[in-house]
Amino acid sequence: MTGREMDYIKEAFDSNWIAPLGPHVDAFEREMADYVGVSGALALSSGTAALHLALKLAGVERGDRVFCSDLTFAATVNPVFYEGAEPVFIDAEPESWNLSPLALERAFADAEREGRLPKAVVAADLYGQSADYGPIEALCDRYGVPLVEDAAEALGATYRGKKCGALGRWNVLSFNGNKIITTSGGGMLLSDDVEGLAKARFWATQARDKAPWYQHSEIGYNYRMSNLLAAVGRAQLGVIEDRVAARRAVFDRYVRELGELPGISFMPEASFGRHNRWLTVALVDQSRAGVSPLDLMGALEKENIESRPLWKPMHLQPVFEAYPFYSHDHEGDSAVSASLFDRGLCLPSGSSLSEPEQERIVQIIRSGFKGI
Ligand SMILES: *Cc1c(COP(=O)(O)O)cnc(C)c1O
Secondary structure, eight states: OOSOHHHHHHHHHHTTOOSSSSHHHHHHHHHHHHHHTOSEEEEESOHHHHHHHHHHHTTOOTTOEEEEESSSOGGGTHHHHHTTOEEEEEOBOTTTSSBOHHHHHHHHHHHHHTTOOOSEEEEEOGGGOOOOHHHHHHHHHHHTOOEEEEOTTOTTOEETTEETTSSSSEEEEEOOTTSSSOOSSOEEEEESOHHHHHHHHHHHBTTOOSSSSOOOSSOOOBOBOOHHHHHHHHHHHTTHHHHHHHHHHHHHHHHHHHTTSTTEEEOOOOTTSOOOOSSEEEEEOHHHHSSOHHHHHHHHHHTTOOOBOOOOOGGGSGGGTTSOEEOSOSSSSOOHHHHHHHHEEEEOOOTTOOHHHHHHHHHHHHHHHHOO
């Protein structure tokens, strides 16, 4: 927290706006839309809710297909099933670790041949780095399929000068407790499609028709953000640039302190944008390092320090394994996502991580390399 949150919350209490709407919700939406550079925004109870509404706006229905990033958190994919549709998983590419335009191109070509184009493409911005939206958008345009940007991890990151959260037709942010800014729980749908946002607002507010009584012609959802949490979000948004700077400094220190160890490397920053370094991700090549990522995780765990493997790729998840997968590398059968998962470790990366704390982490990893 920044300290400003309580001022805004007090304002909400003093004005007695304790509802899932109110002046802080309106202001948070306006301020976020301005920051990201889109026409409008809809504050919601979670990023997952925003993804669900984006798929509804794309017209996803039972039996439809949706192309999704393979290397991501399951929340990118789950809403596909809420609408009774099926995912097709698209591998990562090595430059950004995000959705591979090569794999996407092959998936589109096959889908066209089968007469089963997807209703949407959902691309995630992994660990705070933008996907390569130039070629992705060109493919989506060629096939007339809308793009949804899952920028849940990427607030403050950019792609060729534009902000993450403004790169698809409908874009999603999350303010869950683990994200770069938080409302404890919350999310947002952002777009230049003002009519679409109005429709999503209607669905998110229990789909109440314009009538003097409670009348419903469609199924609705209770997905709005509370005015209290929007108050927290406004204070948090005020410090987003400081947060990005802090996370990037954490990343730079890890690279400086650990980069020389044998077999260790870090998630690259693609040439096309600014990474917000939400998480610092290291790759450990066990044959050269002599330790595995899980060994290092265990060594940190012993000191009560949490680190985590990368998101396990969606095509390897028991719940999703029946669905098609397109790998980046056409020739080989190895997936980029699986190879990153095998070698990767997410290190403690909080914006408030102090230098002495980080030094402790560094020392534990260093001694892990010497073999414990
Ligand atoms: C956190 C996250 C979500 C879900 O956001 P919630 O607000 O927790 O529902 C979706 N996609 C990705 C990539 C995420 O990291």
